[in-house]
Amino acid sequence: MREFHPAVSGTASIYVCGATVQGIPHIGHVRGALNYDVLRRWLVHSGLDVLLVRNVTDIDDKILAKAADAGRPWWEWGATHERAFEDAYDQLGCLPPSIAPRATGHVTQMIELMQRLIDSGHAYASGGDVYFSVKSFDDYGALSGQRPDDMQQGESLGEGKTDPRDFTLWKAAKPGEPSWPTPWGDGRPGWHLECSAMATTYLGPQFDIHGGGIDLIFPHHENERAQSNAAGDPFARFWLHNAWVTLSGEKMSKSLGNTVAMPAMLAKYRAPELRYYLIQPHYRSNIEYSDGALSEAATGYRRVEQFLRRAGAVTIGQVPAEFAKALDDDLATPHAFAVLHNTVREGNAALDSADTSKALDIAASVRAMVDVLGLDPLSARWSEASGADAPYKQALSDIVEGLLNERQEARAARDFARADAARDRLLQAGIAVEDTPDGPKWTVKEA
Secondary structure, three states: OOOOOOOEOOEEEEEEOOOEOOOOOEHHHHHHHHHHHHHHHHHHHOOOEEEEEEOEEOOOHHHHHHHHHHOOOHHHHHHHHHHHHHHHHHHOOOOOOOEOOEHHHOHHHHHHHHHHHHHOOOEEEEOOEEEEOHHHOOOOOOOOOOOHHHOOOOOOOOOOOOOOOOEEEEEEOOOOOOOEOOOOOOEEEOHHHHHHHHHHHHHOOEEEEEEEEHHHHHHHHHHHHHHHHHOOOOEEEEEEEEOOEEEOOEEOOOOOOOOOEHHHHHHHOOHHHHHHHHHOOOOOOOEEOOHHHHHHHHHHHHHHHHHHHHHOOOOOOOOOHHHHHHHHOOOOHHHHHHHHHHHHHHHHHHHHOOOHHHHHHHHHHHHHHHHHOOOOOOOOOOOOOOOOOHHHHHHHHHHHHHHHHHHHHHHHOOOHHHHHHHHHHHHHOOEEEEEEOOEEEEEEOOO
16 A cells, blocks of 8 residues: 655645546446545545546547437537536536546647657557557556556557557548548547546646546556656556446446436435445445445435434534544545444434533534535535525424424433423424434424
């Protein structure tokens, strides 16, 4: 395990491979963005400024094919789905990136990078295509731990390739496809070239962290690293790869037809509940999707929410040392969530015993933890007391929580008649109360 220290004191620089905007996002797409959002929030909490670049791949074979099938311009198809991704990120509480560059806006930088590679003997042009020469770079395969002779790039051989291991930097223009002029002919960029150019444009030749899905290690990240290092850029100092959201053991993807689209998810669960579900597991662990697991996560979020609402007006305090230790250890969110829920139990116990001072101290610590995780129920982002019906929701919450506190105090004093009377008043008003190890839970009964 390597200890993280930013290359530039006081500032952490992060590049995250963002969406290829070919369709509506599903929860597998947004998981990675959430993982790096938690990382960013923790680095900021730790005292660092953070520059986070999350790119948009807006030119790609799949985008062109799907736009053509739909009879729509490729740029309009991409822009439509880029907005859908941005909406999904925002709905789940992702902080906006420092910049979200589009591939099509950085062709000039791509041409400059290709020229450097050709001049140094690491790339060659043939028939309008430009290829990276894998054999010219001795360290190829080090990131993914593979031997170059065993690798398949997953692209056609191409008439101009001198070695089947080589990968495409630039694709010669084809009829009906968008293209840009270069010294080697009109065409469009290859996927790997795009990210190297955008990362170094905004973060410089060396930056701290490069993130993306585990499926990008090869060929995408291996090729990014090779072309950048070969051109003389130190590039990323740390590489982070988040795992998949799976269904029946398979990666959630559009091609498999097993996607769970964001609009459908948000119709069933509140956004912070879905965020909770996607960030609780360790970022390097697969999430096997099920309705039951998501319901359980929603219940976990509600326990935290109910405790903070029971506690009342609470400021944000300090995170516990054990919580900080967990996130410092490769962003160990499962351990961090365990600390969070243990603390919530202590807080509910303090409320049950009418130790208000202790409960408020604990609640301040809980708010600090959920603030780092982007899950603070009392924040303007997630508070249910927002929107046109805010005054009514807040009034109901205050009345119910007041009666629940009265009931808990009566039980602590062994005045069971008064405790039962408080519960009966809630039942008569249509409020169902369930006593749990984490304190009482209340819901409005359906008519």
